[in-house]
Amino acid sequence: MPPRNCALCANARAMLKRPKTGQQICRGCFFYVFETEVHNTITEAKLFKPGDKVAIGASGGKDSTVLAHVMKTLNERYQYGLDLFLLSIDEGITGYRDDSLETVKRNQQQYDIPLKILSYDELYGWTMDAIVSQVGKKNNCTFCGVFRRQALDRGAATLGVDHIVTGHNADDIAETVLMNIMRGDIARLGRCTLICTQGEDTIKRSKPFKYAYEKEIVMYAYFKKLDYFSTECIYSPDAYRGHARVFLKDLEAARPSAIIDIIHSGEAFEVREEVKATQKVQQTCQRCGYMSSNELCKACTLLEGLERGMANSAITDRARKKLDAEGPAPDNLRTIPFYRAPSAAGPNASIAVEAPS
Amino acid sequence: MSTLLLSLKIEFSGGLELLFSNQRSHRVQIPSIVPIDNSTSPSAAVPASDISMDLPTSPQSTDTGKTKAADITYLMYYLRDHLLKERVELFMEGGTVRPGILVLINDTDWELEGEGEYILKDRDEVVFISTLHGG
Numbered sequence: 001m002p003p004r005n006c007a008l009c010a011n012a013r014a015m016l017k018r019p020k021t022g023q024q025i026c027r028g029c030f031f032y033v034f035e036t037e038v039h040n041t042i043t044e045a046k047l048f049k050p051g052d053k054v055a056i057g058a059s060g061g062k063d064s065t066v067l068a069h070v071m072k073t074l075n076e077r078y079q080y081g082l083d084l085f086l087l088s089i090d091e092g093i094t095g096y097r098d099d100s101l102e103t104v105k106r107n108q109q110q111y112d113i114p115l116k117i118l119s120y121d122e123l124y125g126w127t128m129d130a131i132v133s134q135v136g137k138k139n140n141c142t143f144c145g146v147f148r149r150q151a152l153d154r155g156a157a158t159l160g161v162d163h164i165v166t167g168h169n170a171d172d173i174a175e176t177v178l179m180n181i182m183r184g185d186i187a188r189l190g191r192c193t194l195i196c197t198q199g200e201d202t203i204k205r206s207k208p209f210k211y212a213y214e215k216e217i218v219m220y221a222y223f224k225k226l227d228y229f230s231t232e233c234i235y236s237p238d239a240y241r242g243h244a245r246v247f248l249k250d251l252e253a254a255r256p257s258a259i260i261d262i263i264h265s266g267e268a269f270e271v272r273e274e275v276k277a278t279q280k281v282q283q284t285c286q287r288c289g290y291m292s293s294n295e296l297c298k299a300c301t302l303l304e305g306l307e308r309g310m311a312n313s314a315i316t317d318r319a320r321k322k323l324d325a326e327g328p329a330p331d332n333l334r335t336i337p338f339y340r341a342p343s344a345a346g347p348n349a350s351i352a353v354e355a356p357s
Numbered sequence: 358m359s360t361l362l363l364s365l366k367i368e369f370s371g372g373l374e375l376l377f378s379n380q381r382s383h384r385v386q387i388p389s390i391v392p393i394d395n396s397t398s399p400s401a402a403v404p405a406s407d408i409s410m411d412l413p414t415s416p417q418s419t420d421t422g423k424t425k426a427a428d429i430t431y432l433m434y435y436l437r438d439h440l441l442k443e444r445v446e447l448f449m450e451g452g453t454v455r456p457g458i459l460v461l462i463n464d465t466d467w468e469l470e471g472e473g474e475y476i477l478k479d480r481d482e483v484v485f486i487s488t489l490h491g492g
Binding site for chain 1 (some may be wrong): 370371375383455456457459461464465467468469484486487488489
């Protein structure tokens, strides 16, 4: 096949085929269009305002490493006026997270962005290694997911930031759309394509890479020689997501626009009000102050189960009944430090959960 | 054919190196003419000292004796048969790389180079990057 010139500048040799458009473009134009599309996503959704303090959820993996690089680049190029931070959660998984955190520490130096690491151990008194030794490998992802979400908010509150950005990319979102359809979770289907979500007591969260293909993120990291860490979590990955992912990759191989098309379908669904209403009213956890749809938030429920040696009590109804039968939680139970939301309790506190109209 | 052995630089990243003895960079030599059915029996990849001009028609070739110029598809089979240490299904599927693995030939997306049909040249650099590992 003879070398072709870039479809955009017509000068340099094309180095990659864009999955979204099929265009063949050169390295320089690729950097420019990739960064500009993220910039357009950010400005069209009005994600930031000057002076915002923004934490980049950083795992050391490809997506968050590229996100940190692109956020820093765009903040300088377009003068967003953002104060950027790196926020990492140490789940306490030996041989997995400790290595990836080394990458984040290097990123801190390379990008000159301050880094905060918050560990499950300091927040909950349990590492994932300790949790897995108690609950086994079957349900541990439930603990990790719930604990990470809350840890990110708490880390962000410590930093006093207004906003957390995460590296979720177009492939991740298309995968989530498929999973919500396959599970019949229509309420989540309605929300999962939102670029920005904001809970009453939580910090804003958004996904600037919502329309960025994984292929382009990886190519960007490769061409820019970015330093990232890639390995699978040593504890069982989310099997259901794994199936959705393989299915999506097969679709993409046959028709690359499938990913953006699925996101588009997800965005175009109109979820009936009655379906949306099945979401419980949000309240504040009585034990730790974090937002919750029950008296106790999910993290406190999971932690109580761990502490009382009945880790499954927050996972199965039967185990929950058994825990309840043993009486109320003892007074000396380890709890999560009380959560104080930074500024969300201010004038705009009445924003509906995950529904920025 | 003036070159009978092609020296190639192979790189695995994005987690794919874990399947290849956790080593990112490899150098391999493969014949420039290979069996059309991609069989990579050791006889097909003869050491340099044994090379002779009649390699393509050597009796160790496949039954049919049909050959082709070494391409990326052959290289994938070669890597699978000679370098891959575990979980073959994570590298190849249906005669090509598993969906979600990016391939670059001399730093260019293989989709611009004819994918598996690209004819390898001496000193080519081929990079395989998995996009499937955690972000």
